[in-house]
Amino acid sequence: MAEENQNQPPQPNSDRKTLDQRNQMTELERIRHSCAHVMATAILRLWPDAQFAYGPPVETGFYYDLECSHRISPEDFEKIEAEMKKEIKANNTFEKLVVTREQAIAEATSGRLGGLTERLGNASKFKLDLLKQIPEGEPISYFKNGDFIDLCAGPHVMRTGNIGAFKLTSVAAAYYKGDEKGPQLQRLYGTAFKNKTAMDEYFKMIEEAKRRDHRKIGAEMGLFAIDTEYVGPGMPLWLPKGTVLVEELEKLAKETEFAAGYVRVRTPHLAKEKMYKTSGHLPYYAESMFPKMEMDEHREARAKLQSRIAELEKQLADYAKKSQ
Numbered sequence: 001m002a003e004e005n006q007n008q009p010p011q012p013n014s015d016r017k018t019l020d021q022r023n024q025m026t027e028l029e030r031i032r033h034s035c036a037h038v039m040a041t042a043i044l045r046l047w048p049d050a051q052f053a054y055g056p057p058v059e060t061g062f063y064y065d066l067e068c069s070h071r072i073s074p075e076d077f078e079k080i081e082a083e084m085k086k087e088i089k090a091n092n093t094f095e096k097l098v099v100t101r102e103q104a105i106a107e108a109t110s111g112r113l114g115g116l117t118e119r120l121g122n123a124s125k126f127k128l129d130l131l132k133q134i135p136e137g138e139p140i141s142y143f144k145n146g147d148f149i150d151l152c153a154g155p156h157v158m159r160t161g162n163i164g165a166f167k168l169t170s171v172a173a174a175y176y177k178g179d180e181k182g183p184q185l186q187r188l189y190g191t192a193f194k195n196k197t198a199m200d201e202y203f204k205m206i207e208e209a210k211r212r213d214h215r216k217i218g219a220e221m222g223l224f225a226i227d228t229e230y231v232g233p234g235m236p237l238w239l240p241k242g243t244v245l246v247e248e249l250e251k252l253a254k255e256t257e258f259a260a261g262y263v264r265v266r267t268p269h270l271a272k273e274k275m276y277k278t279s280g281h282l283p284y285y286a287e288s289m290f291p292k293m294e295m296d297e298h299r300e301a302r303a304k305l306q307s308r309i310a311e312l313e314k315q316l317a318d319y320a321k322k323s324q
């Protein structure tokens, strides 16, 4: 039932973190999140109209969602990275400023918050919206590195120079707050590490994982074919060589089970919804399960036809009665 989702990018959670959750951020997460600020700084130097929304750390690095007149593509990465390097080399401190709500609203309205300078006529609309989400009574803080001021509760590393190594990795489209009716933003992903050795190891591991990907190996060895268009992801079509392997493994499993005194049973591949509720799959994995199967796709058409037949039969009976 479960579909493989290996091709999907890491799904970030745009929910606002509590202060407690923030304080639990690991050193690596702090480095990565700080790097998102540095990336925003670099982007603003290149495209000052950029508007930033969320910039959290994720499992493999960080991202920042932004709106910008320039459509960022991987060809821009080198240029952005060069500006980021300058900001890291400058070793600016991440300075925390606690402000009043009025000040924050005024500075977001002038475009200063979330920018390098005031940007008259270009209010920081996402920052204004994010300000609304900060509960009354919770302190509102900025973090400033160089000229860039961002609305952020932290935590960060002490200085931009603490970001030992980083790399921009991809760009994708994302909706503001994940709402498809909301504005579409550009999501720029990157990763960062304490030092270059750790980063090199990470990318080496990614390469190794690609090299060892069972989908690649399976295809190269002629074990199975995967046809995502006609069959579906994670649904191998076993070729003769692969089938031999599957059957040999089954044989071994059977022999081992018999030797251990087990007896075998057989169950259907599909079952009613009730079973998946009982097994506990449905409440938690519904999103990665195949949807419910309609057992009779012609039910509606047949029902219509049956009611029409009944109508005609009645007419016929009436007619027969009249003509008697």
Ligand SMILES: [Zn+2]
Binding pocket: 033, 034, 037, 143, 150, 151, 152, 153, 154, 155, 156
């Ligand atoms: Zn921050």
